[in-house]
Amino acid sequence: MKQEAVIQVKNVHKSFKSVHAVKGINLEILPSQFLALLGPNGAGKTTLVEMIEGIQKPDSGEILITGKPWKGNEKEFRRIIGLSLQETRFIDKLRVFETLRLFASFFSLGAERCEEVMSLVGLEEKRQAYVVNLSGGQRQKLALGVALLNKPKILLLDEPTTGLDPQARREVWMILKKLKDASFTSLILTTHYMEEAEQLCDYIVIMDHGTILKEGTLHDLLGKSSADIEEKEEYRGPPRNLDEVFIELTGRHLNE
Amino acid sequence: MNDLKNSQLWQLILANARELLREPAVLFWGIGFPILMSLGLGVAFTKKKDVTVMVAVIGRNHLVHTLADSVSVIQSFLQNNRAVLKVGKDGSLSRELTVPDEKLGGTNYIFRDLSWKTAMVMLKRGNLNLVMDEAQGLIQYHFDPMNPDAQLTYLKFSKLMQDPELIIRPSETEIQPLDVTGSRYIDFLVPGLICMGVMMSCMWGVSYEIIEKRSKKLLRRMIATPMKRSNFLVALITVRIAMNFVESGLLFLFAWLVFHITIQGSVPALILFFISGNIAFAGIAVFLSCNTAKTEIGNGLINLVSMPMMVLSGIFFSYHNFPGWSIPAIQKFPLTMMADGVRSIFIEGAGFGEIMLPAVIMLATGVVFFTAGLKLFKWH
Numbered sequence: 001m002k003q004e005a006v007i008q009v010k011n012v013h014k015s016f017k018s019v020h021a022v023k024g025i026n027l028e029i030l031p032s033q034f035l036a037l038l039g040p041n042g043a044g045k046t047t048l049v050e051m052i053e054g055i056q057k058p059d060s061g062e063i064l065i066t067g068k069p070w071k072g073n074e075k076e077f078r079r080i081i082g083l084s085l086q087e088t089r090f091i092d093k094l095r096v097f098e099t100l101r102l103f104a105s106f107f108s109l110g111a112e113r114c115e116e117v118m119s120l121v122g123l124e125e126k127r128q129a130y131v132v133n134l135s136g137g138q139r140q141k142l143a144l145g146v147a148l149l150n151k152p153k154i155l156l157l158d159e160p161t162t163g164l165d166p167q168a169r170r171e172v173w174m175i176l177k178k179l180k181d182a183s184f185t186s187l188i189l190t191t192h193y194m195e196e197a198e199q200l201c202d203y204i205v206i207m208d209h210g211t212i213l214k215e216g217t218l219h220d221l222l223g224k225s226s227a228d229i230e231e232k233e234e235y236r237g238p239p240r241n242l243d244e245v246f247i248e249l250t251g252r253h254l255n256e
Numbered sequence: 257m258n259d260l261k262n263s264q265l266w267q268l269i270l271a272n273a274r275e276l277l278r279e280p281a282v283l284f285w286g287i288g289f290p291i292l293m294s295l296g297l298g299v300a301f302t303k304k305k306d307v308t309v310m311v312a313v314i315g316r317n318h319l320v321h322t323l324a325d326s327v328s329v330i331q332s333f334l335q336n337n338r339a340v341l342k343v344g345k346d347g348s349l350s351r352e353l354t355v356p357d358e359k360l361g362g363t364n365y366i367f368r369d370l371s372w373k374t375a376m377v378m379l380k381r382g383n384l385n386l387v388m389d390e391a392q393g394l395i396q397y398h399f400d401p402m403n404p405d406a407q408l409t410y411l412k413f414s415k416l417m418q419d420p421e422l423i424i425r426p427s428e429t430e431i432q433p434l435d436v437t438g439s440r441y442i443d444f445l446v447p448g449l450i451c452m453g454v455m456m457s458c459m460w461g462v463s464y465e466i467i468e469k470r471s472k473k474l475l476r477r478m479i480a481t482p483m484k485r486s487n488f489l490v491a492l493i494t495v496r497i498a499m500n501f502v503e504s505g506l507l508f509l510f511a512w513l514v515f516h517i518t519i520q521g522s523v524p525a526l527i528l529f530f531i532s533g534n535i536a537f538a539g540i541a542v543f544l545s546c547n548t549a550k551t552e553i554g555n556g557l558i559n560l561v562s563m564p565m566m567v568l569s570g571i572f573f574s575y576h577n578f579p580g581w582s583i584p585a586i587q588k589f590p591l592t593m594m595a596d597g598v599r600s601i602f603i604e605g606a607g608f609g610e611i612m613l614p615a616v617i618m619l620a621t622g623v624v625f626f627t628a629g630l631k632l633f634k635w636h
């Protein structure tokens with residue numbers, strides 16, 4: 001029996017003046033599926049994710065959350081979605097705990113949940129620190145914590161580990177892995193890191209210039225891609241990892 | 257109780273209050289600066305200070321007695337009244353005579369022996385405005401009749417020559433200074449400063465704050481939650497109005513302690529009127545900031561709105577000095593309306609009856625701008 005998709009993106013387009021940022025994308029995310037959205041700078045990842053988040057409106061096409069459109073259901077969706085934007089600065093002169101408390105109140109949650117989240121993302125020591133004095137990594141963790149406050153059924157993270165050192169990145173992965181084991185949450189995560197997609201996600205979408213170049217499980221991608229490449233003359237054996245798949249597909253490095 | 261503590265409005269209010277109180281610069285500009293301004297302007301315009309005037313005496317040496325000369329009128333006047341002889345660093349001589357006056361402020365005359373030429377140079381430079389010389393026992397006064405200071409010096413000094421007793425006699429009894437509370441400059445100034453403070457505080461504390469949060473993408477993050485949008489603005493405005501109460505209260509307290517200003521009219525009416533003025537400016541501030549994410553544009557908008565009112569609304573000096581045709585328009589500015597109303601309660605003893613209409617107008621102004629602002633409000 002086919003599971004009902006949590007998120008459906010149907011032929012969605014979005015343009016900004018002269019830039020056609022998203023060109024007819026189709027996606028489906030199943031319950032408790034973890035999906036990675038990979039792509040170089042300017043690929044359209046943020047635009048796509050923000051449309052799913054209901055922050056931007058598609059020019060055409062349809063986005064359904066649990067089978068329903070954004071229009072008329074915003075209130076309900078806001079309660080089940082957790083998200084972190086690519087760039088958000090919280091209130092500088094608020095302490096970490098106070099920031100969590102503020103956002104928790106939007107979901108009618110109290111101090112207890114904030115304590116839980118703080119230990120979940122490992123910010124207990126920074127409880128009394130002003131947000132302005134946090135390091136980049138700590139700030140990302142706070143953003144992740146805020147996203148997790150409402151125990152979201154749908155979690156949308158835009159580059160949650162960009163700029164983190166390997167250690168901090170691994171910590172974020174651990175948090176997300178725990179979430180995966182609980183298999184309550186569906187996740188879309190955008191990233192430039194192959195390793196992240198490989199480690200965390202069971203479905204990978206590679207996009208560039210507003211379109212999907214390739215999608216599937218890690219296994220699918222490695223397999224299919226090697227078939228494509230085999231047709232070419234200078235065959236160098238099957239790609240060993242996503243990195244090579246990606247370069248084959250886009251002609252550029254992910255972090256470009 | 258826990259429900260209240262967890263409510264989004266309360267948490268938003270807390271967050272805004274914390275943000276505000278943790279910014280020392282905000283406290284200085286909001287509290288310290290208006291107090292310093294009232295102190296500076298209040299002292300400058302309220303206390304009649306002693307003035308020092310320099311008078312040139314031409315021709316023979318009138319200041320010191322020399323055997324060769326017959327005693328001149330000026331010379332004998334100065335000596336009889338014990339004008340103090342002083343020798344400058346350059347050897348120049350001068351005599352100083354102080355005439356105290358409790359009511360009008362004392363006058364400190366400095367007489368200097370100068371040649372006509374030097375006297376004219378000093379006159380042009382504004383160092384002195386009265387020149388005297390003496391011929392056959394008659395004193396002649398040279399001054400610019402168009403210069404009121406020169407006229408005043410002449411009138412004061414010639415009177416003194418006729419009646420030297422003035423130096424020791426207390427101020428004339430027929431002069432009754434009108435510095436009773438309520439009619440001094442400081443009484444005019446403090447209500448104006450309070451209203452200006454409210455306007456500026458709303459402009460920067462509401463408008464600028466919103467624009468900055470928008471430019472930091474914090475607004476967009478906040479509305480990606482079930483936060484009620486109006487709660488955000490209500491919290492911001494509530495904290496701002498509370499802050500304005502504190503700022504204005506401290507300014508009043510200071511002016512009461514130092515200058516003994518009082519509120520002649522109804523205090524409840526004042527509170528009501530103050531709140532409606534706050535709401536007017538908060539509404540305008542929301543409207544101003546509803547669209548832009550650029551703090552530079554916010555800056556410009558704030559100046560565009562507040563500058564003309566600062567100049568025209570009679571905060572520092574009465575707007576009745578402006579041309580008659582402009583006054584009805586000026587009186588319709590929110591800042592004028594608020595300042596006039598607050599002043600009427602402070603100085604003229606007005607109560608609910610007098611301020612009701614402007615209070616309602618200001619309230620309506622605030623509500624209209626707030627509603628329009630919320631309609632047009634861009635959260636990202």
Ligand SMILES: Nc1ncnc2c1ncn2[C@@H]1O[C@H](COP(=O)(O)OP(=O)(O)OP(=O)(O)O)[C@@H](O)[C@H]1O
Nearest residue numbers: 016019021039040041042043044045046047048086
């Ligand atoms: N508000 C906007 N106005 C104009 N152009 C925009 C806007 N937002 C995005 N774009 C353009 O749309 C394209 C896709 O941008 P998007 O932010 O979605 O890319 P991305 O894949 O998230 O890139 P990155 O990895 O750098 O975050 C880019 O060319 C960008 O310049």
Ligand SMILES: [Mg+2]
Nearest residue numbers: 045046047086
């Ligand atoms: Mg992006």
